[in-house]
Amino acid sequence: MFYYISGKLALATPSIAVIDAGGIGYKLTISENTYNSLPARHTNPNPDVKLFTYMAVREDDVELFGFHSEAELNSFKMLLGVSGIGPKAAISILSLLTPEKFAIAVCTEDRKTIAKANGIGPKTAARVILELKDKLLKETDLSASADDSMPVATVQMPQSSSRMRDAQDALLVLGYSRADVQKVLSTIDTQSLEVSEIIKKALTKLF
Numbered sequence: 001m002f003y004y005i006s007g008k009l010a011l012a013t014p015s016i017a018v019i020d021a022g023g024i025g026y027k028l029t030i031s032e033n034t035y036n037s038l039p040a041r042h043t044n045p046n047p048d049v050k051l052f053t054y055m056a057v058r059e060d061d062v063e064l065f066g067f068h069s070e071a072e073l074n075s076f077k078m079l080l081g082v083s084g085i086g087p088k089a090a091i092s093i094l095s096l097l098t099p100e101k102f103a104i105a106v107c108t109e110d111r112k113t114i115a116k117a118n119g120i121g122p123k124t125a126a127r128v129i130l131e132l133k134d135k136l137l138k139e140t141d142l143s144a145s146a147d148d149s150m151p152v153a154t155v156q157m158p159q160s161s162s163r164m165r166d167a168q169d170a171l172l173v174l175g176y177s178r179a180d181v182q183k184v185l186s187t188i189d190t191q192s193l194e195v196s197e198i199i200k201k202a203l204t205k206l207f
Contacts, residue, residue: 005066006050012038014095017066019049028053028066029087032095037068056087063087071099082131084124093117093128100174106132107170108195136173164190167198176206 005028007021014035019026028051039047051066052073065087067073072094079090096117097105105113106129114125164185171181184205190198 001055002053002064004050004052006048008046009038009041009049010046012041015091017049017051019051019066020046026064028064029091030066031072031091033098034066034068034072065091069099075099075102078132078135079128082128084127089117089119089124092119103136103173104170104196104199105129106136107173108166108199109133110196137169163193163195163198166195167202170195170199171202171206180206 005019005021005026007019007026009017010020010025011018012035014032015029017028017030017035017038019028030051034051038049041047051068052070054065054067054073054076056063056065065076067076075094076087076090079085079093080087093102093114097113101113104110109129111122111125111129114120114128115122120128167190168178168181168185171185172178181202184202185198187205188198188201193201
């Protein structure tokens with residue numbers, strides 16, 4: 001019903017934002033990451049804001065959720081598709097992890113990081129990875145197909161390296177082209193590095 005709401009920020013807490021739009025105060029449940037992205041209010045008590053929205057309709061309640069980016073909104077929708085994950089659990093995960101860090105955690109099967117979210121245990125974290133990893137990678141392959149249409153003269157990664165493959169998958173999910181990812185990974189000595197360390201090194205070269 002609502003794609004986004006823009007207006008004056010009337011109230012903000014780590015879990016709630018109220019936007020005054022056209023004289024109506026819209027109360028939105030938000031993640032801590034969205035809260036941290038809101039404009040500082042010490043100089044302007046009612047700054048202009050724009051939040052992307054999702055409306056959850058239940059039998060006895062209607063709740064509006066707000067997100068600082070479309071990437072966070074898409075991650076939220078993706079989490080709602082996981083069995084046993086409701087809006088509160090999804091917001092909890094996105095309060096701990098940005099969309100980029102969430103994608104990396106899923107693609108590298110980092111259960112411990114996801115399980116650190118409030119109310120999310122190891123079993124739920126494992127289910128999130130099980131149900132979303134292939135979906136994330138499939139979407140990445142589809143979006144990268146255009147990049148693969150032209151031959152690229154780069155050093156190919158050894159197919160035997162599972163860590164390199166996991167790092168490549170995570171970087172592709174973040175939106176980098178396959179050509180750029182392979183080129184950067186070919187310059188990194190990964191012998192003693194964990195997947196997360198490979199990703200961090202690659203990101204410093206990709207920025």
